[in-house]
Amino acid sequence: MASNFSTKIPSLSAIFSVYTSLSAFTILFKTILHEIIPVKIRDFLISKFTDYFSSYFNFNFTFIIEEQSDYVMNQTFRAAQVYLPTLLSRISTRSLLVSSSDLKNPLAKPKFGIPVKAKIIDDFKGIRLEWTLLSAKDNDNPYQSKRKRYFHLTCKNEFRDKIMSDYFTYIAKSSVKILTHKENLNIYNYNPDCQRWESAIFQHHTTFETLAMEPELKNTLIRDLETRIYDLQIQSVKDDAMLRQILTLTENRSILLIEDLDCSGADATCRYENKDETEHSEKQNNKKNDPKVTLSGLLNFVDGLWSSCVEERIIVFTTNHKEKLDPALLRPGRMDMLLEVKTTPAEITEQLMVSKNPDATLKGLVEFLESKKMTKESVDTETKEAEA
Numbered sequence: 001m002a003s004n005f006s007t008k009i010p011s012l013s014a015i016f017s018v019y020t021s022l023s024a025f026t027i028l029f030k031t032i033l034h035e036i037i038p039v040k041i042r043d044f045l046i047s048k049f050t051d052y053f054s055s056y057f058n059f060n061f062t063f064i065i066e067e068q069s070d071y072v073m074n075q076t077f078r079a080a081q082v083y084l085p086t087l088l089s090r091i092s093t094r095s096l097l098v099s100s101s102d103l104k105n106p107l108a109k110p111k112f113g114i115p116v117k118a119k120i121i122d123d124f125k126g127i128r129l130e131w132t133l134l135s136a137k138d139n140d141n142p143y144q145s146k147r148k149r150y151f152h153l154t155c156k157n158e159f160r161d162k163i164m165s166d167y168f169t170y171i172a173k174s175s176v177k178i179l180t181h182k183e184n185l186n187i188y189n190y191n192p193d194c195q196r197w198e199s200a201i202f203q204h205h206t207t208f209e210t211l212a213m214e215p216e217l218k219n220t221l222i223r224d225l226e227t228r229i230y231d232l233q234i235q236s237v238k239d240d241a242m243l244r245q246i247l248t249l250t251e252n253r254s255i256l257l258i259e260d261l262d263c264s265g266a267d268a269t270c271r272y273e274n275k276d277e278t279e280h281s282e283k284q285n286n287k288k289n290d291p292k293v294t295l296s297g298l299l300n301f302v303d304g305l306w307s308s309c310v311e312e313r314i315i316v317f318t319t320n321h322k323e324k325l326d327p328a329l330l331r332p333g334r335m336d337m338l339l340e341v342k343t344t345p346a347e348i349t350e351q352l353m354v355s356k357n358p359d360a361t362l363k364g365l366v367e368f369l370e371s372k373k374m375t376k377e378s379v380d381t382e383t384k385e386a387e388a
Contacts, residue, residue, distance in 0.1 A: 061160045063153040072248040076168060080151050082175035084120055084131055088112055092119040101201050116149075124167050130154045187229045190246055192236050197249060202229060228254040235263060240297030247301055253312045261317045262324045295326055302334050342372050 034042070067077050088096065097113035100106075114120065114133050122129040132152040155163055187202040228251050237243050250256060301307065302315060319325060322340075329335065351365045 059157050060154050061157040063151075063155075063163070065151040065153060067149045068249075073251065076172070077149075077151060078251075079168075079172045079175035080131070080153075082178050083171045084114055085112065086174075086178070087120050087122055087131075088114075090121045092121060093117065101199075124163075124170065127155060127159045127162065127167075129163070129167070185229065187231055189231050190233070190236070192238070195242075195245070197230065230254060230256045232256060232258050234258050234261070234293060234298075237293050239292040240294055240300075243293055243297055243301050247307065250313065255314045255316065257316045257318075259318045260320070261329075262319045262321045295328070299328060299334070302329070342375075343369065 037045075065077050065080060066074055068074055069077075091114070093115070095115050095118065097115050098110050099113065100108060100110040102108040116133055116135050118133055120131040122131060130153070132154070133149065134152060135147040135149045137147050153163070185202045186199040188197040188199045190196075191198050230250055232246065234243075237246065307313075317335075322330075322338075330338070347368075348365070351368050352361055354364055355361045
């Protein structure tokens with residue numbers, strides 16, 4: 001019986017011979033694969049081979065969360081972007097993004113962020129979750145010259161329904177709490193090169209602690225300012241489509257500042273109904289390299305259909321020449337409030353520095369403001385008489 005068993009076991013030389021043959025076949029197969037088969041066909045075959053076998057042996061499920069969704073900012077991506085930095089202690093990759101944008105305090109504690117391809121482990125009700133930040137070039141968006149970002153969220157396939165029903169709601173609520181207790185207010189500037197809003201800490205010498213105001217009204221304003229401030233240089237906008245895209249990339253409960261509106265397509269000279277067609281054509285040729293934001297595009301931006309994509313947004317326009325603006329932009333419903341600033345902070349500061357005597361200084365300031373007020377009233381009266 002022992003002899004029969006020994007005859008069934010291959011000899012060492014036979015095993016070595018089989019191993020040598022397999023090694024030679026593997027080397028030959030790799031040579032054919034890399035030198036004969038084109039790269040695209042090779043990648044296609046490998047991907048199909050991997051997908052076929054992974055469907056049988058892979059028990060994970062992956063959620064893909066892109067930065068943009070249907071032309072607007074993906075709020076799930078935004079929630080993950082706020083929530084995941086609280087889990088940096090669970091990062092599996094040995095790298096972190098470190099930044100500090102507090103110009104007034106170089107010793108301020110730096111902020112830590114998530115680098116691309118970093119993996120963060122989260123635990124939700126005993127379910128192990130793995131987050132990965134990735135980026136890729138966006139070939140579908142003609143305006144997007146840089147890479148788009150997206151998260152991969154991986155879990156066991158059996159927990160997929162639980163994650164869909166509970167976990168995404170959990171991170172959305174967590175991100176709201178984090179933003180509510182945020183200490184710094186950020187101001188955002190639109191970068192036309194990468195078509196993205198970039199932020200910096202908004203710092204101003206005037207604070208609510210030093211502002212003379214009724215406490216209840218002050219608290220109301222503070223709650224309303226738990227938002228984002230966007231500063232848009234409209235002269236850098238390429239066309240109406242790009243302006244619409246910029247609008248959809250802003251958050252709800254935000255303040256959008258557009259300065260020097262008279263330098264854009266909002267002036268009354270943009271209308272040519274009563275002008276000669278030749279003159280119109282010449283002006284169009286002279287301005288063919290100018291930004292293509294039209295008055296119609298700006299009006300739709302303010303209160304058109306696309307403006308309803310973002311809620312609780314305040315748009316602030318500034319201009320040095322109100323008379324140049326088209327009346328369609330100033331009508332009630334588009335401009336809810338018109339504020340004319342006749343006195344600048346520099347003029348107020350100049351009046352306060354006239355004398356070291358507080359009483360004399362305040363008296364001079366009051367007289368200065370009253371003279372400004374009288375000047376404005378007389379100008380308004382003359383304007384009304386001229387119009388009559």
